[in-house]
Amino acid sequence: MPAQKRMPIEPADTWSYGVMWDHISGCLEPLTEFHDKETELMIRIDMPCVKRKADVEVNLTEDTVAIEAKMNRVVQYEKWGTFQREAKFFRYSKMFTLPAKIDPDHSKARFKDGILELHLPKKERRYSVKVE
Template sequence: MSVPRKLPTDSGSEWLAGAMWDHVEGCLEPLSEIQETELEIILRVDIPCVKRKEDISVKLTEDSATIEAEMEKVIQYEKWGTFQRQARFFRYSKTFLLPSKIDPEFSKARFKNKVLELRLPKKERHFTVNVD
C-alpha cells in the first residue's frame, strides 16, 4: 500500500529500485505498517532522529497519506554501504496509498517514541441494525 520513492535516474540501475534511500536528495524511506479495522486505518511510521512534532508534515487525501519529516541533525555516513560514497540524510519522505477511502477532516496524528501514528477514519458509513 505504499508508493516507493523514485530514485534519481543517474543511478541507472534497476536493482536499486527497492532501495530505501536517496543519497541525492538526502532522503530516507521510513519503515511503516498499516493496520485496517472496521472503522479506521491506522498507519504507523518509524522516524528515528526526528525530534519535534513541528518537524513532521502530514498531507492527506481520501486515498493517500504523504509523510515528510526533518531529522534533528544531518546524519552523515563517510562510506555508505557497498556504495562507498559519502552520504548525508536529513529527512524522511513517503506517500502511502490507503486501502480504503478515508475522511481526512477527522483524522488524528500523534508522535511518540519516534513513531508517528495516524488514525484515519474510513469514509464508508456504517449502520447498526437492531435484531428483533
C-alpha cells in the same frame, strides 16, 4: 495494505529497486506498519532522529497520505554501502495510496519517541442489519 510509493531510484541503479534511501535528495524511507481496522485505518511510521512534532508534516486527502519529516541532525555516512561514497540524509518521505476513503477532517495524529501514529477514520457508512 495501502499502495506505497517506493523511493525514487537512479536510472542506472535498476538493481537497487526497493532500497529505502535516496542519497541524491538526502531522503530516507521510513519503516511503516499498517492496520486496516473496522472503522479506521491506523498507520505507524518509525522515524528515528526526528525529535519535534513541528518537524513532521502530514498531508491527507480522502485516499492518500503524504508524510515529510525533518531529522534533528544530518546523518552522514562516509562510505555508504557498496557505493563507498559519502551519503547524507536529513529527512524522511513516504506516500501511501489508501485502500479505503478516509475522513481527513476527523483524522488524528500523535508523535512520540520518533514514531508517528495516524488514526484515519473510514468514510464509508456502515449499516447494521437486524438478524431475524
